[in-house]
Amino acid sequence: xxxxxxxxxxxxxxxxxxxxxxxxxxxxxxxxxxxxxxxxxxxxxxxxxxxxxxxxxxxxxxxxxxxxxxxxxxxxxxxxxxxxxxxxxxxxxxxxxxxxxxxxxxxxxxxxxxxxxxxxxxxxxxxxxxxxxxxxxxxxxxxxxxxxxxxxxxxxxxxxxxxxxxxxxxxxxxxxxxxxxxxxxxxxxxxxxxxxxxxxxxxxxxxxxxxxxxxxxxxxxxxxxxx
Amino acid sequence: xxxxxxxxxxxxxxxxxxxxxxxxxxxxxxxxxxxxxxxxxxxxxxxxxxxxxxxxxxxxxxxxxxxxxxxxxxxxxxxxxxxxx
Numbered sequence: 480x481x482x483x484x485x486x487x488x489x490x491x492x493x494x495x496x497x498x499x500x501x502x503x504x505x506x507x508x509x510x511x512x513x514x515x516x517x518x519x520x521x522x523x524x525x526x527x528x529x530x531x532x533x534x535x536x537x538x539x540x541x542x543x544x545x546x547x548x549x550x551x552x553x554x555x556x557x558x559x560x561x562x563x564x565x566x567x568x569x570x571x572x573x574x575x576x577x578x579x580x581x582x583x584x585x586x587x588x589x590x591x592x593x594x595x596x597x598x599x600x601x602x603x604x605x606x607x608x609x610x611x612x613x614x615x616x617x618x619x620x621x622x623x624x625x626x627x628x629x630x631x632x633x634x635x636x637x638x639x640x641x642x643x644x645x646x647x648x649x650x651x652x653x654x655x656x657x658x659x660x661x662x663x664x665x666x667x668x669x670x671x672x673x674x675x676x677x678x679x680x681x682x683x684x685x686x687x688x689x690x691x692x693x694x695x696x697x698x699x700x701x702x703x704x705x706x
Numbered sequence: 707x708x709x710x711x712x713x714x715x716x717x718x719x720x721x722x723x724x725x726x727x728x729x730x731x732x733x734x735x736x737x738x739x740x741x742x743x744x745x746x747x748x749x750x751x752x753x754x755x756x757x758x759x760x761x762x763x764x765x766x767x768x769x770x771x772x773x774x775x776x777x778x779x780x781x782x783x784x785x786x787x788x789x790x791x
Binding site: 572579583587625627629 | 773777
């Protein structure tokens with residue numbers, strides 16, 4: 480399996496993402512510059528955290544129109560796994576690949592610490608390595624992770640089991656303490672916590688590694704069937 | 707023709723504005739009574755070369771596509787023709 484890590488001007492978790500997939504998961508991975516116009520040959524797309532375009536206008540608003548985004552949208556429509564973490568999540572929201580939007584954290588502070596998450600749906604290609612309702616520890620680092628959607632969207636998210644992770648305790652003011660959601664098709668996941676920063680117990684937690692392992696095992700299963 | 711355009715973007719009424727709430731609290735703390743609500747928004751000033759028929763649609767399209775996020779924000783704009791001296 481070969482991953483692409485999309486690099487925007489202002490991305491700063493791209494190296495961590497690369498390291499997690501290359502060294503801890505042990506798969507192929509390459510950086511793809513946001514001006515590139517092809518994602519051919521990649522089986523999974525990773526949008527890292529950071530501050531693309533300095534968060535100008537709104538988080539993710541300008542990166543959403545980078546040339547590579549047409550290809551990211553295409554890959555998502557084709558059913559390829561697309562993971563957006565933190566700023567990557569914000570970009571997916573702006574691009575309309577996921578519903579809702581981000582507001583400033585309720586306490587207006589940049590929150591940077593490990594948090595307890597609850598796996599709300601382990602029946603996804605991103606979370607098959609976790610137990611349903613398992614509690615895991617993954618760090619957050621964001622100023623705008625206060626997830627918002629209207630009531631109608633929230634009902635849809637609940638009904639379709641699109642809420643994948645929630646915060647065990649209130650963190651940033653998000654509706655229903657949502658930490659991560661996926662699209663209806665189940666191949667696009669956006670989450671504020673950083674699984675790529677939790678891939679080695681030496682650094683506090685390796686709970687994030689299972690997310691990448693889940694993607695890989697899903698891909699292997701699918702390819703074993705089709706080949 | 708040259709136009710000066712001002713775009714005002716603010717969070718929708720239904721969306722809680724954490725910055726506005728903090729500023730409201732601070733105003734109360736300073737003793738300003740009667741401040742019931744504070745909403746923080748953005749003002750953008752644009753200079754646009756366009757013909758008169760298209761300018762409004764153009765600005766609206768800019769707002770819908772990029773300048774505002776319709777999920778959480780409302781916008782309005784004012785268009786003024788720049789009269790050359």
